[in-house]
Amino acid sequence: QVRVVESGGGLVQDGGSLRLSCAASGFTFSSYAMSWYRQAPGKEREFVARISTSGVTTNYVDAVKGRFTISRDNAKSTVYLQMNSLNPEDTAVYYCAKFRRALTLPTTQENDYDYWGQGTQVTVSS
Numbered sequence: 001q002v003r004v005v006e007s008g009g010g011l012v013q014d015g016g017s018l019r020l021s022c023a024a025s026g027f028t029f030s031s032y033a034m035s036w037y038r039q040a041p042g043k044e045r046e047f048v049a050r051i052s053t054s055g056v057t058t059n060y061v062d063a064v065k066g067r068f069t070i071s072r073d074n075a076k077s078t079v080y081l082q083m084n085s086l087n088p089e090d091t092a093v094y095y096c097a098k099f100r101r102a103l104t105l106p107t108t109q110e111n112d113y114d115y116w117g118q119g120t121q122v123t124v125s126s
Contacts, residue, residue: 001025001026002024002025002026002027002098002115003023003024003025003026003115004022004023004024004096004097004098004115004116004117005022005023005024005096005117005118006020006021006022006094006095006096006117006118006119006120007020007021007022007023007120008020008021008120009093009094009120009121009122009123010121010122010123011123011124011125012086012122012123012124012125013124013125014086014087014088014124014125014126015085015086015087016086016124017082017083017084017085017086018083018086018122019080019081019082019083020036020080020081020083020094020096020120020122021078021079021080022034022036022078022079022080022081022096022117023076023077023078024077024078024079024096024098025077027098028102029074029077030053030074031053031102031103032053032098032099032101032102033050033051033052033053033099033104033105033106034050034051034072034079034096034097034098034099034106035047035048035049035050035051035096035097035099035106035108035113036048036049036050036070036079036081036094036095036096036097037094037095037097037110038090038092038093038094038095038122039092039093039095039119040089040091040092041091041092043092045095045110046061047061047108047110048060048061048064048068048081048094049061049064049068049070049081050070050099050106050108051070051071051072051079051106052105052106053074053103055071055072055074057105058070058071059108063089064083064090067083067084067085067086068081068082068083068084069081069082069084070082079096081094083122086122086124087124087126088124088125088126089124090122090124091122091123091124092121092122093119093120093121093122094119094120094121094122095116095117095119096116096117097110097113097115097116097117098113098114098115098116099112099113099114100112100113100114
């Protein structure tokens with residue numbers, strides 16, 4: 001049974017940092033790209049960051065470039081999102097997602113992801 005479970009969200013002040021984790025199980029983690037998405041109140045879910053199977057290739061939405069870092073530990077079947085210099089616009093539920101196809105660079109299209117976590121709330125106060 002495939003599972004992806006996010007953790008690490010919480011309340012942080014403007015300018016603060018958080019590290020999100022996504023623990024995966026039920027599939028060969030090292031064979032699949034992973035991504036983070038987020039959904040702010042009243043808005044559609046949006047792509048945040050993606051990482052290739054080896055971790056060498058990463059991409060970010062412009063709004064988080066230079067502040068967020070996605071990484072993965074294949075030995076622990078976990079993907080991370082280090083978030084620095086947080087601001088209130090980063091307030092959202094953050095989701096981890098498994099790319100549908102093995103050994104392939106990921107897209108940013110939600111339909112290309114087949115398993116999603118339940119999300120973890122990140123709230124940045126001003």
